[in-house]
Structures are given as structure tokens and as C-alpha cells.
Amino acid sequence: MAIPDHIVEVAVRYTDRDVGGPRSYLRVPAVIQARRGKRGWRTCYRLNTSWEGCRSLMDRATFFAIMGAFPTGVAIVTTMDNHNQPKGLTSNALCSVSAEPPLLLVSVDKNSNTLPALRHSQKFVVNYLSSGRGDLANLFASKEPDKFQNVSWRPASNGMPWLHGDTIAHAECNITQELDAGDHLVFIAQVDDGQPPAPGTKPLMYFRRTYGTWHE
């Protein structure tokens, strides 16, 4: 198993009684790949920021398969960069956090090209996509440098891009907190304005890597 770059040290737990019982650990640099699955061994990982304890990491495929069992809507998180250019990414790792004050969170990959713009502006719009907008979700899930070229948008009241023609609702947000979380950053933001869905409108849904429509 390849060890991700942000892991700097690996601890190997011995279960062999000869080396001190089940709670013995040998720390080795991450470049020395620990072998998993061998009888009596378990790998543990130390992140740059904190010691994560001695839990073996689940493999990515299983993790994604479990996370994919939870159907979600699909949103495009939009913001403006330091050149006043619109930026955005497709997102479903977002949820409501608090009602008073109204807070939500979005989780953004540290490799996202939208990330510097989010950190610069400290503001964003969550654009909740309408049913049938899978192509737009794919565009904003790509690394296309100018995703807004053929997309209709207008500034929301916080100045960030609102994809008014493709959404059933939107939330206008101001970032209040940034949390480091593994290979992602979690932004907690206050929802200052927005628009709820009109009756009868349907969202774009996502389940097991497939887009769908809500059926009542």
C-alpha cells in the first residue's frame, strides 16, 4: 500500500510476544514502506500535524464505497480569486451545522485549484444544482481552467458567483473558521443570505458515483 505524502512517519505494531507484547511500536520513516497484512503486524501513521494513534488506515476504495452509500444532492461552491475571476468546484461534502447562528460546512481538497480563491475572498456561494445538471457538475468537477466560460452567473449579494439558471436554491456564506482535516480543509461559514427552492423544483442527486433525480 502506498503511503500518502502527508504521512511522515509510520509506526509498526508488533503482536509478537518476543518483542514486548501487543503494545510495542517501532517508528520508522514513512519512506520505509511498512508491510500490511502480514500476520502479527499493523501499520500506524503519523501526520504532519498530529499523532493519529495506532489505527490502521482503511483502504481508499472501501472508504469511498462506504461514503458513496449515502445519497446526497450536488452543489457547486463558487468564489472569486485575487484577480476577481470566478472559481468553483463541485461539492457534496457539505452540510448544515447550526441554526443560531446559521452555519454550514464545506470540505475542500487541499489540491483544489479553487482553494486559494476561497482563502482569499473568505466568501462563497453554495449553488444547489437542479435535476438534469450532471454535465455542469462534471465541468466543475474537472480541472478546466475557465469553468465559467459558457456558464450564466451573476454576483450574489456577497459578490460571489450565483449560478442562477442551474440551481434550485443557493446559500451566500462568509467563512468563520478553517479546520485542517487530513487531505481536506473544512470551512465553517455563516449563511447570510440565499434563496430556498420553489415548490415543485427537483435537485440533482448523487449516489454510487451516479447522478439521479428525486422521485416523490
Ligand SMILES: Cc1cc2nc3c(=O)[nH]c(=O)nc-3n(C[C@H](O)[C@H](O)[C@H](O)COP(=O)(O)O)c2cc1C
Ligand atoms: C459529485 C461530486 C462531489 C464532489 N465533492 C467534493 C467535495 O465535497 N470536496 C472536494 O474537495 N471535492 C469534491 N469533488 C471533487 C472536485 O469537484 C474536483 O476535485 C474538482 O476538480 C476540483 O476543482 P478545482 O481543483 O478547480 O477546485 C466532488 C466531485 C463530484 C463529482
